[in-house]
Amino acid sequence: MAPPRNHATFLRDLGFRDLDRIVADGSSRLMLSRLLACACTLLMLLAGPADAQEQALRAPIGGETEAFTRKAAALMESHAEGGVFSGAVIVARDGIPLFRRAYGLADREWAVPNTPDTLFRIGSITKQFTAAAILKLAEAGSLSLDDPAIRYLPELPPAWAPMTIRMLLNHSSGLPNVTALPGYATQLGRIERSPMETVALLHNEDLLFPPGTGHEYSNTGYILLAGLIERVTGQTFARYLTDTVLAPAGLGATRDADPGAIIPRRATGYRREAGEWRQALPLAASAPSGAGMLASTLDDLVAWDRALFSGRILSDESRRAMVTDYGHGYGLGWYIGTAYGRRLWSHGGFISGFSAIKDSYPDLGLTIVVLGNTEIVPAQALSRELAALYLGQPARTEISVGRTVLDRYVGFYRTGPRSVLGITRDGDRLIAQGLGQGSGEPRVSLTPESDRAFVARDFVGQDGTIRVAFDIEPDGRPTGVMIHRDGIERAGPRIDRAIARRVTARRFTRLPSGR
Template identity: 60%
Template sequence: MPHLRLLACLIVLLAGCRVARAGDDPDFAVRADALVAPYARSGIFSGTVVVAREGHILFRRAYGLANREWDLANTPETRFRIGSLTKQFTAAAVLRLVEAGRLSLDDPVCAHVPGLPVSWATMTIRMLLNHTSGLPNVTALPDYITRTARLDRTPLETVSLLFGEDLLFPPGSVYEYSNTGYILLAALIERITGRPFVDHLNHVLLAPAGLAPMADGDALLPRRASGYHRADGAWRNAMPLAASVPSGAGGLWATADDLVAWDRALLSGRVLSPASRATMFADGGNGYGLGWYVGNAYGRRLWSHGGFLNGFAAIKDTYPDADLTIVVLGNTETAPAQALSRRLAALVFEAVPDTQLSVSDAVLARYVGFYRIAPRSVLGLTLEGGRLVASITGRGRIVLSPESDRVFAGEGDTRIAFDIEPDGRPTGALLDEGGLVRSGPRIDSAMARRITARRIGRLTIP
């Protein structure tokens, strides 16, 4: 009997250990919401967040509006554009074709897609997958925003727009991220299978694994979110984008739950063989596998990809050794998806947040200038030692740190999000000071002088 009582005590103690493990904190959802809520309060973030570990949901919540015109709220079941998260599905579909013996990663692309330019002859399927093909980005075409992005085309028709362009470098010699390569992969999949790209994903990749079908933008999608950007200090509908244009590079829509289920299926072996999965996550020397960025965070392996596309920002971070998946899907271009995801991971691991974000001086320099945030108040930005520094009428200086390439945080609860046009021009700013939210357009120095009038000494205006 004493031994049985001792055994019972040990069982109770061991059961208690699970509660104490990082990520099993019953207050985790409260702390996660406290992290995300300030971004939603100001409108910088609108979307859905899910944190899942070992198949159990630790946090699942929606914020903001799916449709601003109809005042419809986002829900966990809302569908979002997932942008470049599409690439991991495209890569998995190609690896399944390899498993079926229908192609090899080192096959020249032209062996399966006839009619490509002669200069592309040495370009292999693997080079498309790991961004070493030399293909320029279709998004860099001069008329991409005004014409190319607005017209429906097949994947091969989109790629053909680059047939007259020079390669950026000899195939296989340099890494440079290219959406064009993944659009060409969608064309390759269609050529080999005889199915439209999304149909092939659903019937051959997702359905056998027991996963919900993915959708492209042509379908009538229940609970579809609208995408938004800001211009001149006000919310606008995102720029139009034909559903077919991003294709295998960024054409899918999904819920956060869909992406968590995808991770579970992929990591459990229901989608790819162990050998194919190892190939997918092998670092080719550039921090990129096949459709995934591969690296480390918080002392653990991290497999990740973000997505940014006309009114939407997304990320899915997978920590395979911790069986942890974090999904952030937003329907505003201001959503700092990566920063949110990495900070949520820090909560799980009880670690100091490490967002590992850097923004080039060239991008920071665009924001230097003045923004009218109230009838008599101006936000001024300068660049000092590689950091943006804000000064607000009647206030001191605030040194800012990037949370994305358009959202910056200062001391306390201060946060600034910039309105950016597709050509990179900032046209306005949103300032959140601990719940006091103000926004307005970019102005010139003469206007800034007139607005601040007697308080001019508080701003540095050349």
């Protein structure tokens, strides 16, 4: 319960007397502030222990906010100094920023820094906007979520006939992921196509499972939804989304991230290749469509939560449908789960040089947004660590990287004229060891912060932390590594065993047979 703006009325309602004199006397304003603080404390106590604890989490003030800001700044600066984070971050409660900072460069060629107002591509966070657009059509009676998509798009293959709109929204349609097709990043994704022309690339592919019988995350489903919106409304997806969702929500900065458009304050996306920064691979403007076409800002994404959860955009029924877990931890454009014992509605985004996440804790009114303009930004891990700092709990990032991905990184990386980093796998962890100069280096276990960025903590050194980020090609091949340790950054390309032996002039033991 928050006090009304008329503080005197609020205190009178609680039984405090002689307030007219206090309010009229400017010298007594401090007394009024103290009375107000006491009243808020009394309300928390009367509400009961659980409610009081909730109020305390929702309203850190004064020194508590300052302490959180210091800890959040230290966390983000450690990643920025290590070259792992370039972007912007916000932690907001009830729409009010508690922490809002930017790091790194929006444009590396001109050394233009990121700011909290910089525009970033948000990738698959777009999906919750696409879902809202579909729900608006359902509210208008233009369609039903349980209608088969083929009713509106008769050109779809007959095998897709059982596929409903709801299945497309919650990834239970069985559609393969178009972005997983061979050559998508280097060829297919660079050609301008309408949404339905993109979907047609999969017409001859088998479904992963009969519609409605499984769950597999698929960008294809959301591209198909964009095509369905165009068919039903007679408008482009971008126009309908702007008119019915973005504009009513007051999102003035959020827009189609068309790479050919001139967009003020837009960040450039970057990747790493063989130890060097390079611009991200090009992607056709139309390629991501309803699955990931938007760019946005920190403030707009916080405003989106406020507009959506307040009922300004969707009806109560539509919002409940959006955040219902349909059996696989996914709603309609949102991952549905918990973190630190609190409900968490979330979605990440990864696209062409950008990595992002928006975490929403509805019971706390808390929104955390991490937007990065490099492909190695560990957005999810950073967001969960910021939540842990806010809640005063140990961080649990729960990032899991499969052994197949870990195995790709096993090998040797040149990090200096006579030094090499060796990477092996031990179970579900990567092990790093410096070879050559400083060959007395210990073996260090790396914990994943994302599928590309790893950290070793409690290491003997100046700051007790080593961060390792791998450069990869679109097909997943690693080409280089970046290491940050004791305030020093090293980067270098992947090399084979023979070159590593020559660099260090020593013999290497065989990599563990089990990797």
